[in-house]
Amino acid sequence: MKSINLLNIRIDGKTQSRKELNQERVTEYSEMIKEGVEFPPITVFYDGSDYWLSSGFHRYFASKQAGKVSMDCDVKEGTLTDALWFSLGSNNHGLDKTAEDKRYMMQIIIDNPVWSKLSNNKIAAHIGVSNMTVGRIRKELDIKPAEVTYTDKNGREATISTEKIGTTKVTKPVEEKQDVSPIQDEKDQKIAELSDTINLLAEENTLFRDKIAMGQWNASEIEKIDIEEVVENLREQVRILEIDNKALRESRDMFQNRNAELIKTINAMTRKGKK
Numbered sequence: 001m002k003s004i005n006l007l008n009i010r011i012d013g014k015t016q017s018r019k020e021l022n023q024e025r026v027t028e029y030s031e032m033i034k035e036g037v038e039f040p041p042i043t044v045f046y047d048g049s050d051y052w053l054s055s056g057f058h059r060y061f062a063s064k065q066a067g068k069v070s071m072d073c074d075v076k077e078g079t080l081t082d083a084l085w086f087s088l089g090s091n092n093h094g095l096d097k098t099a100e101d102k103r104y105m106m107q108i109i110i111d112n113p114v115w116s117k118l119s120n121n122k123i124a125a126h127i128g129v130s131n132m133t134v135g136r137i138r139k140e141l142d143i144k145p146a147e148v149t150y151t152d153k154n155g156r157e158a159t160i161s162t163e164k165i166g167t168t169k170v171t172k173p174v175e176e177k178q179d180v181s182p183i184q185d186e187k188d189q190k191i192a193e194l195s196d197t198i199n200l201l202a203e204e205n206t207l208f209r210d211k212i213a214m215g216q217w218n219a220s221e222i223e224k225i226d227i228e229e230v231v232e233n234l235r236e237q238v239r240i241l242e243i244d245n246k247a248l249r250e251s252r253d254m255f256q257n258r259n260a261e262l263i264k265t266i267n268a269m270t271r272k273g274k275k
Helices: 023-034 057-065 080-090 099-111 120-127 131-140 182-216 221-274
Strands: 002-005 042-046 051-055 070-077 147-151 157-161
Touching (some): 051 070, 057 070, 080 099, 099 131, 120 131
Antiparallel strands (some): 002 070, 147 157
16 A cells, blocks of 8 residues: 555546546545545556556545545556556445446447457456346447457356357258148148247237236336346247257157167067067
């Protein structure tokens, strides 16, 4: 820790990660400082020439307002960029982030060519919000990175292209088509159409139930949006798993039928051999 003159601490590097300062909180801190209350040191980054304020903007301006000349600082070695990245991850305590704060922080990250490639989970963990919030704000800003950096199951960093994310289609295995009469074929088509209609109505019914439940939930609009996205994602995963499961069941049934036919053939051949 080091005591540094306030005039030597640079605040013009746009390292404040909140949209704006809470002036009421600055005044409150200032009065507390005048009364002798000691606050934790602020964090600055020293790049070999300048001290860049990274965390503690409210305390900095409160000390200035209280007539202080210097402040205790936690000095870290690093660049202006390091100071900004630390700032984005240091506001997880104290004042709650407003919706505008979150959008502002996301805009900072998206504008950075390196940080914008990070996965939603990595960004969310750093700035202290949910990954659904990151995804929603990213969607609102209509920004999709060309590639995403994430941590794989082995703890190693990996990069994946986002070009084809969301475009992959689940295909059913091709079944051998047997010769059927036109009447039977027409019946099969009608059955398929009715099944699709029933499934569609069931999905709409479930969607309406979810919306009614969320409408009655005592939560903020942001929380409702987040949970709605979670529900949609889970339903899509269930839908894909059901398709995969159906394909596996059909394959299993096909092999069981073939196995039964082979057993019958072997038994018939055995009986003939005994004769």
